[in-house]
Amino acid sequence: MNLQRMIYKVCGQPLITNTKNVFSVLSIRLKHDKNDLEEHKKKVMARGLPEKKPLPGVKSIILVASGKGGVGKTTTAVNLACAMKVIEPDKEIGLLDADVFGPSVPLMMNISGEPMLNDNHLIEPLLNYGVKCMSMGLLVSGENAVVWRGLMVMQALDRLTRHVAWGPLDCLIVDTPPGTGDTHLSLAQNLPIDGAIVVTTPQSAALQVTKRGVNMFEKLKVPIIGLVENMSHAMCSKCGTKNFIFGNETKKTANEMRLDIIESFEVDANMSECINSGKPAIYALPDSTHAEKYRQLANRVFKYIGDKNITHAKAKEQ
Numbered sequence: 001m002n003l004q005r006m007i008y009k010v011c012g013q014p015l016i017t018n019t020k021n022v023f024s025v026l027s028i029r030l031k032h033d034k035n036d037l038e039e040h041k042k043k044v045m046a047r048g049l050p051e052k053k054p055l056p057g058v059k060s061i062i063l064v065a066s067g068k069g070g071v072g073k074t075t076t077a078v079n080l081a082c083a084m085k086v087i088e089p090d091k092e093i094g095l096l097d098a099d100v101f102g103p104s105v106p107l108m109m110n111i112s113g114e115p116m117l118n119d120n121h122l123i124e125p126l127l128n129y130g131v132k133c134m135s136m137g138l139l140v141s142g143e144n145a146v147v148w149r150g151l152m153v154m155q156a157l158d159r160l161t162r163h164v165a166w167g168p169l170d171c172l173i174v175d176t177p178p179g180t181g182d183t184h185l186s187l188a189q190n191l192p193i194d195g196a197i198v199v200t201t202p203q204s205a206a207l208q209v210t211k212r213g214v215n216m217f218e219k220l221k222v223p224i225i226g227l228v229e230n231m232s233h234a235m236c237s238k239c240g241t242k243n244f245i246f247g248n249e250t251k252k253t254a255n256e257m258r259l260d261i262i263e264s265f266e267v268d269a270n271m272s273e274c275i276n277s278g279k280p281a282i283y284a285l286p287d288s289t290h291a292e293k294y295r296q297l298a299n300r301v302f303k304y305i306g307d308k309n310i311t312h313a314k315a316k317e318q
Contacts, residue, residue, distance in 0.1 A: 093172075232250065
């Protein structure tokens with residue numbers, strides 16, 4: 001193909017016999033494309049993204065996430081789901097363990113055994129403490145490592161979401177893996193997420209990664225309900241003095257990100273026993289400070305969902 005034919009194919013202009021005009025024609029086309037570049041990008045991205053589809057029978061979806069691992073994210077998700085069921089017994093609550101590589105929900109919720117398929121060939125979630133649960137940990141042996149590439153993880157997430165008989169549910173709490181990876185991207189692009197709770201601890205390393213997690217949700221246009229701070233301090237058993245053994249920078253970081261700390265939990269040795277025994281603190285220690293704070297957190301999530309539903313209803317009326 002000669003130069004003139006190539007220009008015609010690319011630019012859509014008539015053949016030019018005077019090659020001196022070639023660059024002027026190209027510059028005109030490039031200038032035109034530059035003006036429409038942003039609009040073009042939006043159209044291309046829209047074609048490439050999957051369509052968000054709600055889960056049948058699920059009214060609201062709340063993510064519990066953290067930038068860094070080991071900050072008590074799953075503990076928060078488990079106790080939040082159970083607290084929501086305790087304070088609103090008539091509500092149907094679900095808990096999805098989306099951490100494919102390191103599932104911990106089966107241990108903390110004391111559930112085991114292979115789930116059954118119903119007549120519609122959907123997986124029936126296991127039930128404990130009144131909460132419907134599903135986890136990759138129920139589908140593979142606890143001693144076997146899941147060694148998968150990204151595509152297989154996405155397929156597993158599709159199974160755990162759209163091939164599970166979740167409905168009817170008023171709220172599905174999703175415990176996501178640490179970091180900012182494929183799982184979060186897939187969930188945000190495929191499901192209508194109502195909001196996210198970001199869990200952190202006061203250490204500088206954890207807060208630094210928390211900022212990345214918050215930035216990720218902002219880019220994915222997932223509303224952030226607020227921060228939950230674990231291990232904020234330790235109480236002296238003799239004098240009752242607060243000891244900020246991991247630092248006290250969470251409030252400063254929250255202000256920088258313009259987020260609220262919606263709940264803050266102190267270090268408590270009894271929480272380890274709750275985790276190991278598979279009995280959430282909301283049941284094992286119902287009169288404890290932790291249990292009361294989880295109930296307050298559950299109330300806050302219910303209020304957030306209610307306010308959002310009212311806003312959507314008003315928007316539809318207008």
